Amino acid sequence: MNILILGGGGREHALAWAVLQNPKCDRLIVAPGNAGIAQIAECSDIDGDNPVAVTEFAAENSIDFVIVGPEAPLASGVVDMLTDAGILTFGPSQAAARLEASKGFTKEICDACGAPTAGWARFAEAEAAKAHLQQHGAPIVVKADGLAAGKGVVVAMDEDTAASAIDEMFAGAFGEAGAEVILEEFMTGEEASFFVLSDGETVLPIGTAQDHKRVGEGDTGPNTGGMGAYSPAPIMDAAVTEAALEQIVKPTIAEMARRGTPYRGVLYAGLMIEDGQPRLVEYNVRFGDPECQVLMMRLGAQALDLMLACAEGRLAEMQVTWADDHAMTVVMAAKGYPGSYAKGSVIGGLDALSEDSSNMVFHAGTKAVDGRITATGGRVLNVTARGATLQDARDRAYAAVDRIDWPEGFFRSDIGWRALS
Numbered sequence: 267m268n269i270l271i272l273g274g275g276g277r278e279h280a281l282a283w284a285v286l287q288n289p290k291c292d293r294l295i296v297a298p299g300n301a302g303i304a305q306i307a308e309c310s311d312i313d314g315d316n317p318v319a320v321t322e323f324a325a326e327n328s329i330d331f332v333i334v335g336p337e338a339p340l341a342s343g344v345v346d347m348l349t350d351a352g353i354l355t356f357g358p359s360q361a362a363a364r365l366e367a368s369k370g371f372t373k374e375i376c377d378a379c380g381a382p383t384a385g386w387a388r389f390a391e392a393e394a395a396k397a398h399l400q401q402h403g404a405p406i407v408v409k410a411d412g413l414a415a416g417k418g419v420v421v422a423m424d425e426d427t428a429a430s431a432i433d434e435m436f437a438g439a440f441g442e443a444g445a446e447v448i449l450e451e452f453m454t455g456e457e458a459s460f461f462v463l464s465d466g467e468t469v470l471p472i473g474t475a476q477d478h479k480r481v482g483e484g485d486t487g488p489n490t491g492g493m494g495a496y497s498p499a500p501i502m503d504a505a506v507t508e509a510a511l512e513q514i515v516k517p518t519i520a521e522m523a524r525r526g527t528p529y530r531g532v533l534y535a536g537l538m539i540e541d542g543q544p545r546l547v548e549y550n551v552r553f554g555d556p557e558c559q560v561l562m563m564r565l566g567a568q569a570l571d572l573m574l575a576c577a578e579g580r581l582a583e584m585q586v587t588w589a590d591d592h593a594m595t596v597v598m599a600a601k602g603y604p605g606s607y608a609k610g611s612v613i614g615g616l617d618a619l620s621e622d623s624s625n626m627v628f629h630a631g632t633k634a635v636d637g638r639i640t641a642t643g644g645r646v647l648n649v650t651a652r653g654a655t656l657q658d659a660r661d662r663a664y665a666a667v668d669r670i671d672w673p674e675g676f677f678r679s680d681i682g683w684r685a686l687s
Contacts, residue, residue, distance in 0.1 A: 273335025276630035287567035302629025379517035412443030455540030466528030494681030603644035614671035
């Protein structure tokens with residue numbers, strides 16, 4: 267079959283790698299792709315956020331199946347138009363994608379179905395938000411309501427930081443995403459990511475992971491899109507996983523169906539776990555990045571079969587086959603990230619690395635210039651490895667990192683520290 271993947275980051279490189287392991291894939295196109303993806307698949311520069319352009323391209327290229335990677339195309343309604351055109355697509359509708367596109371909407375869903383989450387309030391202007399802040403104090407979490415590329419969240423440990431975040435969001439720091447602002451109760455505990463597939467009725471868990479959002483060692487400094495991840499998440503034992511499924515995920519899927527907007531696709535539940543009890547931090551309506559990289563490394567070829575069954579409404583007949591293994595990914599980012607950073611630096615040493623089902627470098631922000639790989643983004647490479655134990659996976663990943671020659675880049679040396687300590 268002919269398959270199109272929308273997106274151009276590390277998540278999409280990992281998806282492309284897994285899809286190509288499956289003999290069902292005859293032709294793979296990724297739009298826009300990146301330098302790493304171009305080494306294994308065709309790339310196209312179509313605008314993935316434009317439903318008309320994507321649908322026309324899919325029809326012209328006889329695409330049988332479309333996999334949507336990032337959140338922006340989902341929020342723009344790409345899945346709706348592709349589905350109307352009779353093209354099988356993996357991802358939720360525009361209405362269902364509001365679970366990520368609006369944090370306030372997700373909170374309303376949680377309230378309606380009784381899913382445990384942080385206390386919250388939504389505001390359309392700064393003064394009312396600051397009055398709430400003065401009443402409740404800090405620590406507190408300030409969130410832009412809409413899509414902000416994973417950056418519209420400030421965990422404020424004092425009132426001055428929270429007030430500044432409120433002002434910045436209403437001043438347009440995150441564009442339209444900050445037109446409304448959510449203030450949330452600060453939750454304590456350990457964070458983990460729980461991934462399920464849903465075809466609107468059946469819910470199938472497909473894995474757990476933990477990522478490192480902070481830029482600095484020991485989980486310090488500003489939040490980023492993620493500096494590394496590992497799977498499975500030790501804290502997500504059978505009891506916690508069951509609680510998350512029965513108390514949070516399944517009630518959400520049922521509530522979405524009740525409202526006439528059934529959820530179809532992957533649902534990523536970010537959880538805060540304390541004393542064995544999970545509460546929802548947020549939903550993402552696509553695979554996480556860099557969590558997707560460790561999930562795909564462990565799922566391999568069956569990932570395509572699972573996504574096809576999800577899109578075709580056949581999840582009830584599927585099951586996930588897990589190897590008794592672990593995976594870790596280490597993000598190499600441009601110096602300065604998540605602030606300003608230079609682009610165009612040359613990355614060496616990649617050709618000398620052996621890549622297979624146990625060791626992969628997924629490209630996140632790269633471009634080929636005159637035969638050399640250059641950095642074009644903040645997060646640039648995802649150095650990923652599998653192993654019999656988490657320590658084994660970690661050793662393999664960092665051994666590969668050490669062989670990459672990129673003086674303009676940096677990485678955290680402690681990915682997985684909480685699980686390994």
